[in-house]
Amino acid sequence: MLNSPATILTPPATPNLTDYEVFSQSFNWLNEQKFLNGLPEKKGLNIAFESIERHAAGKLKDCIALRWIQKDRSTKDFTYYDLHKLSSRFANVLTTLGIKKGERVFTLAGRIPELYIAALGTLKTTAVFCPLFSVFGPEPVFQRLSRGDAKVLVTTKALFEKKVTQLLDRLPLLQFILLIDEELHVTDKVLSLPRLMEEAYDEFFIPPTNPEDPALLHFTSGTTGMPKGALHVHGAVLMHYITGKYVLDFHEEDIFWCTADPGWVTGTSYGIIAPLVNGVTNIVDEEEFDAERWYSILEEQKVNVWYTAPTAIRRLMRIDIQPKEKYNLEHLRLICSVGEPLHAEAVLWGEKAFGMPVLDNWWQTETGGIMIANYLAMKVKPGSMGKPLPGVEAAIAEITETEIKIITEPNKQGHLVLKKGWPSMFRAYLHDEERYKKCFRGDWYLTGDLAKKDQDGYYWFVGRADDIIKTSGHMVGPFEVESVLMEHVAVAEAAVIGKPEPIIGELVKAFIVLKTGFTPNEKTELDIIGYARKKLGPAGAPKEIAFVNELPKTKSGKILRRLLKARELGLPEGDVSTLEQS
Ligand code: AMP
Numbered sequence: 228m229l230n231s232p233a234t235i236l237t238p239p240a241t242p243n244l245t246d247y248e249v250f251s252q253s254f255n256w257l258n259e260q261k262f263l264n265g266l267p268e269k270k271g272l273n274i275a276f277e278s279i280e281r282h283a284a285g286k287l288k289d290c291i292a293l294r295w296i297q298k299d300r301s302t303k304d305f306t307y308y309d310l311h312k313l314s315s316r317f318a319n320v321l322t323t324l325g326i327k328k329g330e331r332v333f334t335l336a337g338r339i340p341e342l343y344i345a346a347l348g349t350l351k352t353t354a355v356f357c358p359l360f361s362v363f364g365p366e367p368v369f370q371r372l373s374r375g376d377a378k379v380l381v382t383t384k385a386l387f388e389k390k391v392t393q394l395l396d397r398l399p400l401l402q403f404i405l406l407i408d409e410e411l412h413v414t415d416k417v418l419s420l421p422r423l424m425e426e427a428y429d430e431f432f433i434p435p436t437n438p439e440d441p442a443l444l445h446f447t448s449g450t451t452g453m454p455k456g457a458l459h460v461h462g463a464v465l466m467h468y469i470t471g472k473y474v475l476d477f478h479e480e481d482i483f484w485c486t487a488d489p490g491w492v493t494g495t496s497y498g499i500i501a502p503l504v505n506g507v508t509n510i511v512d513e514e515e516f517d518a519e520r521w522y523s524i525l526e527e528q529k530v531n532v533w534y535t536a537p538t539a540i541r542r543l544m545r546i547d548i549q550p551k552e553k554y555n556l557e558h559l560r561l562i563c564s565v566g567e568p569l570h571a572e573a574v575l576w577g578e579k580a581f582g583m584p585v586l587d588n589w590w591q592t593e594t595g596g597i598m599i600a601n602y603l604a605m606k607v608k609p610g611s612m613g614k615p616l617p618g619v620e621a622a623i624a625e626i627t628e629t630e631i632k633i634i635t636e637p638n639k640q641g642h643l644v645l646k647k648g649w650p651s652m653f654r655a656y657l658h659d660e661e662r663y664k665k666c667f668r669g670d671w672y673l674t675g676d677l678a679k680k681d682q683d684g685y686y687w688f689v690g691r692a693d694d695i696i697k698t699s700g701h702m703v704g705p706f707e708v709e710s711v712l713m714e715h716v717a718v719a720e721a722a723v724i725g726k727p728e729p730i731i732g733e734l735v736k737a738f739i740v741l742k743t744g745f746t747p748n749e750k751t752e753l754d755i756i757g758y759a760r761k762k763l764g765p766a767g768a769p770k771e772i773a774f775v776n777e778l779p780k781t782k783s784g785k786i787l788r789r790l791l792k793a794r795e796l797g798l799p800e801g802d803v804s805t806l807e808q809s
Contacts, residue, residue, distance in 0.1 A: 242604050273353070289307075292509060317349070318348040320420070335391070336386065352434075371454065376400050384409055405420040443595075456659075469618070471504060474600045477501075483531065516539055531561070535564055536564055544576050551580060562584075571609035589676075610687065611685040616649075618649065641677065690705050724795065790806070
């Protein structure tokens with residue numbers, strides 16, 4: 228039987244995308260749309276139908292859709308048919324509670340099956356699903372529930388008591404709290420989910436769904452400013468399907484593991500939807516990062532495709548384990564990374580550690596799906612994000628308040644922009660039309676990132692537009708400096724900011740976490756600065772170094788340079804709701 232992790236698989240001989248250039252030229256969205264079913268009787272396009280229903284009624288019915296690994300390492304499997312039944316029950320629960328199209332259903336939970344069932348069930352009803360990180364403190368939870376006009380919150384007893392009870396007075400729109408691990412209803416408002424599920428019918432008729440109907444709400448990780456709620460539509464499922472097929476190279480028998488939490492867009496687009504739409508087995512690990520655990524999951528579950536993030540890769544690089552030697556990873560054929568720059572060092576480490584480069588790809592909450600990527604069938608240039616997904620038009624541009632000019636000259640730094648119109652483009656920042664409008668100039672969406680495109684069409688990340696350092700008249704991208712610092716034998720992690728300096732404008736300051744075995748002293752500092760000067764020249768090399776035990780990061784693993792800078796300058800820290808340790 229397909230999709231059983233016990234089956235020994237022969238890796239697919241050819242990737243789905245065999246020739247990037249040829250395929251890009253002939254690419255047509257409508258051709259790909261044909262691989263989706265659409266709702267019966269042409270009643271539209273619904274993410275949950277494409278992810279679950281069509282498989283539950285077909286040959287994948289009894290295949291494992293989701294394998295849940297609990298903290299104690301025991302596993303629980305859900306077939307496509309199981310998820311069909313369970314999500315239908317949840318959809319009926321919402322309908323019975325009177326939840327209507329477009330209303331927001333939130334989850335605040337760890338990576339447990341109920342979260343996935345709630346996501347799919349909510350999408351079936353055409354209400355909007357919004358997952359929150361379970362590690363958020365009460366204030367970030369409040370910010371998001373209130374900005375998102377939450378009607379329903381699905382959570383656990385412990386999280387409810389610790390983070391939500393004190394907020395209820397301030398959340399007048401929140402009608403129901405459904406407790407995952409409570410057997411009896413507590414009040415008219417605080418209800419037992421198991422009981423509601425038991426009483427609900429396990430068949431649900433998905434109402435007509437327009438591809439433009441809102442489906443998902445994702446608050447961005449707040450690397451800049453206050454969190455914004457990016458709204459995505461059901462039509463985004465085409466993008467989930469395509470990127471799963473051509474970037475993650477899903478084949479039906481695959482076992483796939485995305486390490487991201489659904490509280491971050493990657494954990495929803497690629498931790499729930501893309502693998503299911505493509506009919507593969509999706510591994511979900513309840514536990515947080517642990518190198519030995521992760522390597523043994525790759526081995527035991529015979530993972531074929533693994534999607535993770537630079538922050539995890541850097542942590543693995545710091546530990547002295549050679550996975551290829553210690554574990555049997557013969558099933559693994561593709562490793563992808565997203566979320567932050569993947570330094571050339573990390574790409575090459577993949578070769579050494581796993582026998583394959585780590586393939587970087589780029590996208591963001593607003594784009595809803597992968598936009599720029601390295602593909603199995605394309606030469607990898609370590610340190611580059613790769614090339615735009617077929618069907619997606621990217622460019623480097625100069626922008627002003629009102630205008631945009633596309634730069635055609637190669638290797639020139641500018642703003643990374645995307646031509647409007649790909650299916651998973653966000654359709655609004657909830658309640659903030661002004662901010663949404665500001666993201667566009669004519670036909671182009673402004674990503675807020677700076678990048679370069681080389682003569683071969685590869686894109687290279689430079690930095691967030693607001694992280695760029697101006698020193699002695701030069702523009703210095705923190706990523707470039709960090710990449711060089713990371714090559715130094717003593718450096719485990721690095722983050723670079725511009726520190727105001729009266730003569731040169733800003734000086735380059737680096738915050739460095741050393742690898743175990745190295746001492747933070749003047750000799751190490753001079754050695755690192757010397758190395759950076761040799762590689763970058765005096766303009767780009769850091770003039771100051773601070774050794775730190777860890778770098779402030781968002782819960783999705785992004786280094787918060789903005790926060791390092793605010794701390795350095797004694798300025799207010801701004802929105803720190805997504806800070807890892809908050
Ligand atoms: P978020 O919306 O929280 O997922 O953050 C999106 C931002 O993360 C992008 O705008 C980039 O600044 C950064 N990012 C994501 N992927 C990459 C990548 N592969 N290389 C460099 N930066 C990335």
